[in-house]
Amino acid sequence: MVRLKNIEELKKIRQEAQKDLLVRTQTGTRIIVGMGTCGIAAGAREVMHAILKELETRKIEAHVETVGCVGMCAKEPLVDIEQAGKSRVRYANILPENVPKLIEEHLVKGNVVHEWAIGRVDARKIQ
Amino acid sequence: MRELSHHILDVLENAVEAGASTIKIHIEEDLRADWMVIEIVDNGRGMNPGVIERVFDPFYTTRETRHVGLGLPLLRDAARRCEGDLDIQSEPGKGTRLKVTFRRSHIDRAPLGDMPATLLAVLLSERPVDLEYSHKVGTEEFRFDSSEIRKELEDIPLTHPRVRGWILQTLREREASLSNESRESQ
Numbered sequence: 211m212v213r214l215k216n217i218e219e220l221k222k223i224r225q226e227a228q229k230d231l232l233v234r235t236q237t238g239t240r241i242i243v244g245m246g247t248c249g250i251a252a253g254a255r256e257v258m259h260a261i262l263k264e265l266e267t268r269k270i271e272a273h274v275e276t277v278g279c280v281g282m283c284a285k286e287p288l289v290d291i292e293q294a295g296k297s298r299v300r301y302a303n304i305l306p307e308n309v310p311k312l313i314e315e316h317l318v319k320g321n322v323v324h325e326w327a328i329g330r331v332d333a334r335k336i337q
Numbered sequence: 338m339r340e341l342s343h344h345i346l347d348v349l350e351n352a353v354e355a356g357a358s359t360i361k362i363h364i365e366e367d368l369r370a371d372w373m374v375i376e377i378v379d380n381g382r383g384m385n386p387g388v389i390e391r392v393f394d395p396f397y398t399t400r401e402t403r404h405v406g407l408g409l410p411l412l413r414d415a416a417r418r419c420e421g422d423l424d425i426q427s428e429p430g431k432g433t434r435l436k437v438t439f440r441r442s443h444i445d446r447a448p449l450g451d452m453p454a455t456l457l458a459v460l461l462s463e464r465p466v467d468l469e470y471s472h473k474v475g476t477e478e479f480r481f482d483s484s485e486i487r488k489e490l491e492d493i494p495l496t497h498p499r500v501r502g503w504i505l506q507t508l509r510e511r512e513a514s515l516s517n518e519s520r521e522s523q
Contacts, residue, residue, distance in 0.1 A: 219503060224490050245346070245462075246350065250350075255454050258454070262501065271498045275496065276459070
């Protein structure tokens with residue numbers, strides 16, 4: 211089972227997290243990574259990992275979620291970024307080495323990276 | 338797929354799509370008998386016999402977003418290349434049990450790879466799911482149960498940035514110590 215030291219750390223995290231949870235769920239950023247067979251084979255898990263690492267390095271708190279195949283298998287790995295008050299942008303064929311630039315431009319500077327963006331997404335439909 | 342943990346992620350995603358709320362994953366590496374066994378049991382909606390017959394057909398899939406389903410045929414081929422096989426049993430309304438075996442030292446057996454990243458990818462799924470994971474190498478065993486963590490966290494979700502970092506770090510530490518201990522005991 212999980213070691214005691216880790217459980218103590220977890221309790222501390224819970225106490226700290228309770229304070230800021232409400233704020234983040236209301237104004238948060240969501241990053242969604244496609245994790246179907248097509249995505250996994252194209253490196254989606256590694257892209258997810260690169261995103262988590264980049265967010266941690268830059269101290270950006272964003273929700274990261276995985277979803278199944280959306281039917282655009284040739285465009286995998288797919289990464290959608292959704293920010294409160296803005297439409298969701300879908301990026302295609304993202305590799306782990308693209309992640310720092312994606313985070314820097316989209317999340318830090320607020321620019322859509324047009325060379326990788328393939329559209330704006332309304333629920334599961336491309337507009 | 339370059340690692341067995343990629344195949345495992347694929348099977349786990351199938352279970353999530355099937356509506357499972359709990360998925361059990363057991364990996365056993367028997368160093369003496371030279372076998373590696375991976376078992377994945379979910380409590381999703383299951384499949385009727387007609388569907389099971391067709392899961393190895395690459396042109397069959399239950400999804401509507403595309404028309405091919407390559408996951409299970411790829412995994413069965415990987416196992417058969419290594420003197421192993423894949424067995425799948427399922428009952429509608431109860432769930433699905435998948436067992437895949439490999440000759441552990443077979444030259445074509447892919448490395449297990451990054452299991453912590455695979456488990457985290459599923460825990461970050463948009464549909465909440467709990468994982469009961471155990472990995473045994475020789476006589477050493479490591480267990481991880483996400484429902485225990487959920488209980489400890491009360492109203493904080495597993496997907497919280499601080500929590501997901503903690504999960505990944507904990508899994509990495511335990512997987513690393515497992516491989517060190519098993520190497521020393523060989």
